[in-house]
Amino acid sequence: MTTAVSTQIQLASRPSGWPTAENFRTVQVTYGDLAPGEVRVATEFMSVDPYMRGRMNDVKSYTPPFALDETMTGGAIGRVVESNVDEVPVGALVQHQLGWRDIVQADAAQFRVVPEIPGVSTSVYLGMLGMTGLTAYVGLTAIAQMREGDTVFISGAAGAVGTAAGQIARLLGAKRVIGSAGSAEKVALLTERYGYDVAFNYKDGDIRGQLAAATPEGIDVYFDNVGGEHLEAAIGALNHGGRVAVCGAISAYNATEPVPGPRNMGNIITRSLTLKGFTLGGYLHLAGEFQQHMTEWFGAGKIAHDETVVEGIDHAVDAFLGLLRGENVGKMVVKI
Template identity: 65%
Template sequence: MPTNSSTQIQLVARPDGWPTHDDFRTVTVDLPELGADEVRVQNEFISVDPYMRGRMNDVRSYVPPFALGETMTGAAVGRVVESTSDAHPVGALVTHQQAWRDVAQGPAAGFRVVEDIPGVPSSAYLGILGVTGFTAWLGLTEMAALRSGDVVFVSGAAGAVGSAVGQIAKLLGASRTIGSAGGPEKVAHLTDRYGYDVGLDYRAAPIREQLVAATGTTNGDGIDVYFDNVGGDHLEAALEVFNDGGRGAICGAISAYNETGRAPGPDNIGNLITRALTLRGFTIGAYLDRFPEFAAAMGPWLAEGDVVFDETVRDGVENTVDAFLDLMRGANTGKMVVAI
């Protein structure tokens, strides 16, 4: 496969509601010769993630929006095919942030050499061994301050982060885990594959009603920790059944990412006061110093089979937009990646 050019996908319009193919274009870029201490990488897998939808809007956030007319970025993993860096030899496996393209190039400092792990696909560095797993671990340990014996509720529990949260929570001492997902197949996967004690199908009935039935509203019968990937009605459901002193790690709100108007707030927000609850929103950028601690825990868990992971794979850089749209519709189980 030639590597002196790169097929890339660029954002050309800011979506109004749901993104469409018209918001993107595919271009071929000729790559210059490498300069000093640079690398060229053939990507093996690129990541598509829900947060990318927010960056398509020109609004204030924790990172700048994607620029119109420029190639999309995000996590990727690939092999070095050319190098002028002694620390990045040809053939090395590297992770970096030049996704949405088949070939990446730039200063070596932007590419991190990682280990080839026998039996583990390189795509794991975009998921359970990377940002996905770290997000799950950080949300439980730092944001929600998980304690032994806690009851944990997770929205979007069949997704990349949610599937990791349930397993990590049990390994850290949670007494019971409850997850929500869309459809009976995904709900069965929660209990059969990821070890959730209870799986709830949010498409079958209002999630608040289901969560009340699965727990209770009396203090001590509810949940202690909520890990939120969805927002909206799931946040209301959690607020309804929190025990006194409950803690929420607010990671995402995918239910509202494609809305064009403002979503109303939870109708039971007063429970924050009466039950002395803590809801803590977070992104991982301010906590990257804790990544080695996460890696030291996750590596053995994965090697010993204590943590399992799934991927939904789309083939070909030309199908990256489709992969992203499928992700936003919930068509994935586990991490959504594109194989190059």
């Protein structure tokens, strides 16, 4: 057995508004010999995700906030380099939630061995074959109860969940899939690569008008990653009996004042709409069902999968801040 020095990122102070590099610090942590039942893992990729911004606030939520002066956590995939556990041997590829560090040492129960996929980067387990893809699947099926023939609108469509949701909606039989994104380049990708029928750039303004022009027949399902003006526009476009899966509200994550709600909430009553928020923790029982579908789609070449890869643990904060600014296409990961 040997010791190991791990580079880790901690939350040094809580941001007010947009986070900056000064809210984080890099530390070195030395691990001693493995204790019984422990393994040591060299992380290959770690995930940065919008929900992490909420965990930087000391407020009550569905998951505890990041503690100050402690290493942050998040999804990661890595390789076992030392082990005291036969079921998690050296060389095994493992998924875990102890990101924001290049080496991690912990009880083997915190790691899940996953199979190698020939010719595919291991980072796929952080995106399309991981929590990102599962989030899209759960939102469309269990929350919005999407049906074949539905017209589906997805905001934040060029992000990790959005690119997954658009493709899954198409594969589940949506009649029409509409997306919004924040640049002309991303809008083009949505229709040319991710199977969207039409997309628009929300930065051009008049989101409600652009959505109405894109889908004059209205929408049946809205997958909400953004909130704010997008949610108001969707409530205005939803047909009778329309459903909304409220997954995120990235437009408000860095707000310093309360964000006004939609001004057309009366439509919820008059059109018999359903709005339901969700977090993935309550729907992990659907992981097997999702894996069956996604493995089949992925193997048949029906899924386009893109990543924005930032190199090095020292640039993990840069990757996270870039994610909040919308600099990613598809999943944002850090290659360690």
